[in-house]
Amino acid sequence: MKIFATTIALLLFYHSYSQWCITNVGPTTTVDSNVQSVVLVGSSGTINFVGCPGVVGVQDLTSLSTNLNAGSTYTISIQFGTCDGNYSGKGQAWIDYNSDGIFDPAESLGTWEGIPPTPLSTFTFTVPAGSQNGATRMRVTQQEGASSLPLSPCASFAWGSVMDFTINISNGIDCSGYPGDFTNDAIAVTSLPYTSSGDNSICYSNQNLVYNSPDLYYQLNPTPLMQSIHVSLCGSSFDTFLTVVDPQGNVLAFNDDSDNCGTSSELTFDPQGQGLVYVIVEGWGNETGAFDIAIDANYLGVDENETDNILIYPNPANDKVTLQGIVGQVSFTNVDGKVIKTIQNYSGQSISLVDFNPGVYILTFSIVGTNYSKKLIVR
Numbered sequence: 001m002k003i004f005a006t007t008i009a010l011l012l013f014y015h016s017y018s019q020w021c022i023t024n025v026g027p028t029t030t031v032d033s034n035v036q037s038v039v040l041v042g043s044s045g046t047i048n049f050v051g052c053p054g055v056v057g058v059q060d061l062t063s064l065s066t067n068l069n070a071g072s073t074y075t076i077s078i079q080f081g082t083c084d085g086n087y088s089g090k091g092q093a094w095i096d097y098n099s100d101g102i103f104d105p106a107e108s109l110g111t112w113e114g115i116p117p118t119p120l121s122t123f124t125f126t127v128p129a130g131s132q133n134g135a136t137r138m139r140v141t142q143q144e145g146a147s148s149l150p151l152s153p154c155a156s157f158a159w160g161s162v163m164d165f166t167i168n169i170s171n172g173i174d175c176s177g178y179p180g181d182f183t184n185d186a187i188a189v190t191s192l193p194y195t196s197s198g199d200n201s202i203c204y205s206n207q208n209l210v211y212n213s214p215d216l217y218y219q220l221n222p223t224p225l226m227q228s229i230h231v232s233l234c235g236s237s238f239d240t241f242l243t244v245v246d247p248q249g250n251v252l253a254f255n256d257d258s259d260n261c262g263t264s265s266e267l268t269f270d271p272q273g274q275g276l277v278y279v280i281v282e283g284w285g286n287e288t289g290a291f292d293i294a295i296d297a298n299y300l301g302v303d304e305n306e307t308d309n310i311l312i313y314p315n316p317a318n319d320k321v322t323l324q325g326i327v328g329q330v331s332f333t334n335v336d337g338k339v340i341k342t343i344q345n346y347s348g349q350s351i352s353l354v355d356f357n358p359g360v361y362i363l364t365f366s367i368v369g370t371n372y373s374k375k376l377i378v379r
């Protein structure tokens, strides 16, 4: 029931539903105002489209494409006009340069307003040097009766056009070095505690549809000894949103704003019984930027309170560790529950850790007949 309830809660604050907003967008009728032509000569290839008759919704012209180079300047010629009667309207075009599925205001090529017939509109634009290589979309829209500019690329209205074309960008950013775009490419968290940093403002797309903001996917496999897992984005540069899901998409936990660190997100979830889980980092709304992520776990049977006179140093440890206040049998267990090392008669000597992989280990020992566990981190 908990999973069901949180899934419903998430559905309630979905804002829009797809990359490039292609559903419930555009004109609801085919008559009157319409884009009559679009010409864009690229570095190679040309888009040369003649409009009319009108099309309801987003007119999918993504089979038409041209190639643009990041850093170069081009001119697009658009005839805002009509397929029938002439009425006042406004027009605009965008290219999704960072390929995040959002036509951002900063990605506008130019605007038009008037009552057709008006002269051909020519927008000269420079493809930003930081654009993402590969295929992305250009949208050209004309909206009859629109009250103000800029237009929304995702608006639904009665008369006009919304046309999508394909733009292939070269000489920009190669995103092959930016893993984590989706589950098939998730960043593997192989040991806890884990700290890293990321940035969703380039090379990531909107896959987790809670918000339009592009997301980064991390994956981890909780082990049976993990009692709870804590994920923190505290210290991030923008308003973050955090979700944990299982491979079926069931939401295990989510958080918008932490009690501890403002608009950054933070959560704790119960990994018991879970296999693979995905931790998804995105922004609130369209927000993007740099973030810090920290993931740590609490372990079953680790009592940190009742053994104050026990000292494990250094902790985290590198190649050796010393246990103060412990004599007798000591065992080291990894987070999979496997005993890695047992010392029968420990008496304060330095213990070599050269055979230990980096990670979390549980030390178990007994004092006057009571068993205790303590956590040791090997770096």
Ligand SMILES: [Ca+2]
Binding pocket: 095, 096, 097, 098, 099, 100, 101, 102, 103, 104, 107
């Ligand atoms: Ca964009």
Ligand SMILES: [Ca+2]
Binding pocket: 206, 207, 208, 209, 210, 211, 212, 213, 214, 215, 282
């Ligand atoms: Ca998202």
Ligand SMILES: [Ca+2]
Binding pocket: 239, 240, 241, 255, 256, 257, 258, 263, 264, 265, 284
């Ligand atoms: Ca937030």
